Amino acid sequence: MEYFEFRAMNTDVVLAADGDSHDLACAFEDARDLFNSYEARLSRFIQTSELVRLNQSNGAWFSASDDMYELVKQASDLSEASDGLFDVTVLDALENIGYDKSMDEIRVNGVTRAMRSPRRSIFDFGSIEFNAPKRAIRLVRGSRIDLGGIAKGWVAERVAQRLDEISDACAVSAGGDMYLSGLPQGETAWKISLEDPRDPERTLGILRIPSGAVATSSITRRRWQQWTNARHHLIDPRTGLSAETDWLSVTAITSSAAVAEVFAKALLIAGSKDAERIARRAAGIEFIAIDRQGKLFGSRNAKEFLDAAIEYA
Amino acid sequence: MKFYRNSLRLLISASSVLALFGGWAMFAHTPKPAPIQAAAPINTPAPLDFKSLQPSGNLQPLPVFPQTSSVVVPRLRTRGS
Numbered sequence: 576m577e578y579f580e581f582r583a584m585n586t587d588v589v590l591a592a593d594g595d596s597h598d599l600a601c602a603f604e605d606a607r608d609l610f611n612s613y614e615a616r617l618s619r620f621i622q623t624s625e626l627v628r629l630n631q632s633n634g635a636w637f638s639a640s641d642d643m644y645e646l647v648k649q650a651s652d653l654s655e656a657s658d659g660l661f662d663v664t665v666l667d668a669l670e671n672i673g674y675d676k677s678m679d680e681i682r683v684n685g686v687t688r689a690m691r692s693p694r695r696s697i698f699d700f701g702s703i704e705f706n707a708p709k710r711a712i713r714l715v716r717g718s719r720i721d722l723g724g725i726a727k728g729w730v731a732e733r734v735a736q737r738l739d740e741i742s743d744a745c746a747v748s749a750g751g752d753m754y755l756s757g758l759p760q761g762e763t764a765w766k767i768s769l770e771d772p773r774d775p776e777r778t779l780g781i782l783r784i785p786s787g788a789v790a791t792s793s794i795t796r797r798r799w800q801q802w803t804n805a806r807h808h809l810i811d812p813r814t815g816l817s818a819e820t821d822w823l824s825v826t827a828i829t830s831s832a833a834v835a836e837v838f839a840k841a842l843l844i845a846g847s848k849d850a851e852r853i854a855r856r857a858a859g860i861e862f863i864a865i866d867r868q869g870k871l872f873g874s875r876n877a878k879e880f881l882d883a884a885i886e887y888a
Numbered sequence: 889m890k891f892y893r894n895s896l897r898l899l900i901s902a903s904s905v906l907a908l909f910g911g912w913a914m915f916a917h918t919p920k921p922a923p924i925q926a927a928a929p930i931n932t933p934a935p936l937d938f939k940s941l942q943p944s945g946n947l948q949p950l951p952v953f954p955q956t957s958s959v960v961v962p963r964l965r966t967r968g969s
Contacts, residue, residue: 586969589964792969
């Protein structure tokens with residue numbers, strides 16, 4: 576198995592593939608270019624990106640690229656499927672709690688923006704219009720969207736499809752949102768470390784995933800202080816503030832990376848009280864949640880994916 | 889006319905004094921902003937002070953096995969965005 580790691584989309588990307596070393600070296604470079612190209616189009620932090628231009632469309636119809644149209648439409652459909660717990664129109668709320676620059680920049684310079692008032696995005700997906708024949712999108716005037724919650728998984732799946740053309744088996748992980756294609760040589764599943772959200776150096780278990788998508792959402796990685804308040808990046812669209820949940824992370828397993836990423840977020844926001852209801856809204860979703868004590872909880876068939884859970888002394 | 893002018897002067901003076909003390913009281917109760925340098929490092933989780941909720945009975949607690957030296961930690965990790 577050959578590995579290639581780099582940084583893109585403000586996260587660590589890991590590529591893994593079986594195949595001819597020389598072919599894979601070229602394919603890995605192409606994959607990195609593809610990541611960079613998607614980032615240049617989908618990032619809200621790059622002022623020339625297509626997303627920034629869409630957000631500046633100010634209520635007019637925006638002629639989108641096929642990729643942008645497909646991604647926003649899928650996000651719209653998944654927002655409904657998650658009962659509104661996933662919502663890309665929370666950008667105002669995200670910026671309001673200080674996430675108005677990239678996490679890399681916040682890590683270096685801290686948060687400079689004070690919260691104006693607790694508020695949620697006043698727009699929702701019902702107010703985004705799509706014109707399929709013209710591939711056009713219209714946001715309500717003043718509404719802006721952030722694709723950070725869905726784009727990494729979506730891009731990982733596309734890059735994996737490209738890598739799959741020259742490899743026997745491949746995996747693409749963008750900050751833990753991953754897509755797995757084929758099986759590693761001599762194996763019956765991909766082995767994935769289940770990271771302890773309380774300590775990224777520790778592993779709580781080993782997952783065995785045959786193929787498909789795995790995505791994890793956590794409230795312990797992207798955290799910061801906004802004056803005296805602790806914040807994290809997972810916005811609850813019902814309040815416009817960092818979600819209050821009894822879980823620290825949720826890992827979702829399904830066939831599509833974008834769906835896994837959206838439901839990992841929605842299930843984490845829902846917490847133990849509401850997760851089962853949310854999971855029932857999507858066919859074929861299994862999930863593993865980790866609480867503050869490091870205990871693991873799972874959906875009905877999640878045990879099948881857990882090869883070993885590790886208990887630290 | 890003179891009475892009206894004096895009343896107006898008195899009203900303006902009283903309003904100014906009230907506004908001064910009102911503003912003073914408001915600023916005195918505003919939390920002092922922390923310096924940017926005081927922001928917690930991102931890798932150190934900030935204290936969690938969210939409500940503690942009990943897991944519902946229908947979720948499956950997953951089995952835990954003792955850690956052994958034979959466990960090889962795979963390079964692909966769930967991380968969490």
